[in-house]
């Protein structure tokens with residue numbers, strides 16, 4: 150019966166510089182369940198400018214990840230990096246239908262996109278009436294170079310998967326925010342009115358990656374401000390390698406296990422956490438000086454950590470101490486059940502790394 154037809158399952162596949170991350174979710178009513186997940190490291194140089202260099206080699210890693218996850222699902226959603234996408238809001242006559250827009254969009258694009266039209270993929274989303282005029286509608290144009298999409302699709306196909314959705318990392322993350330906010334101890338309530346100050350409280354989501362980190366300021370589940378900064382966890386690996394004369398791989402393993410040397414915590418780890426907290430504060434300054442904030446209507450009363458940096462034990466406490474803002478590590482799966490093949494303690498540990506893959510996996514369940 151159509152009403153109860155099971156949605157076709159789909160894998161969310163995040164091909165990030167450090168690893169391929171796979172998540173599969175299912176849903177019954179309002180409840181989600183983790184069906185499968187895996188994280189499979191990518192060797193150095195397998196991505197260049199965040200794109201797979203050799204689809205066959207990356208496909209092999211994706212295949213391994215799917216095997217490790219124990220899934221047979223073959224349909225997949227993948228995302229291109231946010232920084233590889235150009236978006237512009239273009240006003241068009243309100244009476245334009247989708248097909249009118251489609252005809253006109255590539256003409257519009259040639260004005261905004263600094264690449265020949267044959268080198269890009271274009272998409273659009275109708276945002277609604279223009280504020281400026283009721284005779285116009287706002288159309289958001291999204292463009293990316295073909296190689297960003299093609300290299301990912303090729304890697305998925307090499308892994309025996311069928312790419313059915315190509316998303317943008319930032320949108321996938323936004324899509325997983327519902328899960329992340331629901332999982333906060335306060336149920337995301339803090340993002341309501343902060344009565345003591347008469348200001349609305351916003352949440353800062355901080356994604357600390359390997360080489361870059363991204364700050365997203367959220368009003369409810371909507372991103373109202375974002376900023377990329379060039380710091381990340383690779384710096385910790387380098388410090389460990391330098392201090393103890395280790396190779397990069399050895400240093401990476403050592404820092405994750407914490408089994409390095411007796412003075413590691415004191416001389417390297419704690420100062421690194423302190424430095425990360427200060428960098429987060431510095432990144433927040435970009436928001437604190439933005440119009441939205443200085444308007445005096447808002448305040449930031451929560452920091453939520455995701456990405457590799459969120460895996461560093463006790464970072465949340467250091468950030469809270471240094472910045473004086475409540476800080477916690479996100480777990481998008483907190484309110485979910487999981488299939489018996491899922492290793493739930495590994496899922497709990499790795500949850501902060503899986504936000505983008507989860508947002509992609511949700512696409513089949515929206």
Ligand SMILES: Nc1ncnc2c1ncn2[C@@H]1O[C@H](COP(=O)(O)OP(=O)(O)OP(=O)(O)O)[C@@H](O)[C@H]1O
Nearest residue numbers: 165166167168358359360361382383405456457460
């Ligand atoms: N348990 C851990 N302890 C400390 N660091 C960790 C741990 N697990 C992962 N990391 C670090 O997190 C980083 C990877 O994080 P993440 O997967 O969020 O990055 P990415 O999305 O691949 O890269 P980027 O966001 O920079 O493009 C690596 O530097 C890795 O060493």
Ligand SMILES: [Mg+2]
Nearest residue numbers: 165358359456
């Ligand atoms: Mg990342």
